[in-house]
Amino acid sequence: AQSVTQPDIHITVSEGASLELRCNYSYGATPYLFWYVQSPGQGLQLLLKYFSGDTLVQGIKGFEAEFKRSQSSFNLRKPSVHWSDAAEYFCAVGAPSGTYKYIFGTGTRLKVLA
Amino acid sequence: NAGVTQTPKFQVLKTGQSMTLQCAQDMNHEYMSWYRQDPGMGLRLIHYSVGAGITDQGEVPNGYNVSRSTTEDFPLRLLSAAPSQTSVYFCASRNREGGYGYTFGSGTRLTVV
Numbered sequence: 344a345q346s347v348t349q350p351d352i353h354i355t356v357s358e359g360a361s362l363e364l365r366c367n368y369s370y371g372a373t374p375y376l377f378w379y380v381q382s383p384g385q386g387l388q389l390l391l392k393y394f395s396g397d398t399l400v401q402g403i404k405g406f407e408a409e410f411k412r413s414q415s416s417f418n419l420r421k422p423s424v425h426w427s428d429a430a431e432y433f434c435a436v437g438a439p440s441g442t443y444k445y446i447f448g449t450g451t452r453l454k455v456l457a
Numbered sequence: 458n459a460g461v462t463q464t465p466k467f468q469v470l471k472t473g474q475s476m477t478l479q480c481a482q483d484m485n486h487e488y489m490s491w492y493r494q495d496p497g498m499g500l501r502l503i504h505y506s507v508g509a510g511i512t513d514q515g516e517v518p519n520g521y522n523v524s525r526s527t528t529e530d531f532p533l534r535l536l537s538a539a540p541s542q543t544s545v546y547f548c549a550s551r552n553r554e555g556g557y558g559y560t561f562g563s564g565t566r567l568t569v570v
Contacts, residue, residue, distance in 0.1 A: 347499075352497075377558050379558075379561075384563075384564075385563055385564070386461075386547060386561035386562050386563040386564050387500075387547070387549075387559075387561040388561070389558040389559075389560075392557070392558050433499065433500070444502060444505070444515070445502075445559065447492075447499040447500040448499055449497055449498060449499040450499055
């Protein structure tokens with residue numbers, strides 16, 4: 344069955360520390376992969392996406408993610424976290440064009456300590 | 458460029474009442490979807506549309522209706538509200554080529570008492 348797993352429900356890091364949020368997926372073929380961020384009371388904003396090419400993708404707000412086919416993973420990273428990064432982060436997968444459905448993980452809530 | 462606009466932002470309903478959540482996008486996107494977000498459950502697809510006049514059910518369609526008479530609008534109707542429908546509802550849209558991701562509205566927080 345198709346699924347997305349974000350194993351960490353909560354993560355706490357100190358401001359300035361590095362961050363890695365994990366995402367593993369189960370899918371029949373290489374899907375499109377996404378990371379979204381949701382600030383409190385807001386909708387989801389697309390951070391970055393992967394659908395082909397270089398397996399290390401850069402996104403907005405200084406985030407990057409690496410697609411590892413052998414591990415079925417798409418982990419999100421940031422070298423130095425800012426207090427404003429505190430939010431909930433969702434990994435999602437989608438089939439190549441022509442289908443509607445994205446599958447979302449259950450989210451990782453990031454807390455940043457000053 | 459407004460993107461995806463949802464109204465209202467907050468709503469309280471009594472059990473058994475009906476209402477419509479509005480969603481409009483100005484990006485000429487073909488695909489539109491409604492999700493509900495509940496703690497610890499991520500986003501679950503309620504209904505979706507791949508173009509004007511075409512709608513279908515997602516994972517959790519019971520108790521909801523949709524229609525898509527124009528490309529821009531995709532309203533979600535709660536037929537007879539139940540406490541289990543207390544949730545945050547998001548409308549999202551994207552173009553046919555799926556690699557660019559969905560654009561989300563800011564959500565409607567619905568409480569059914």
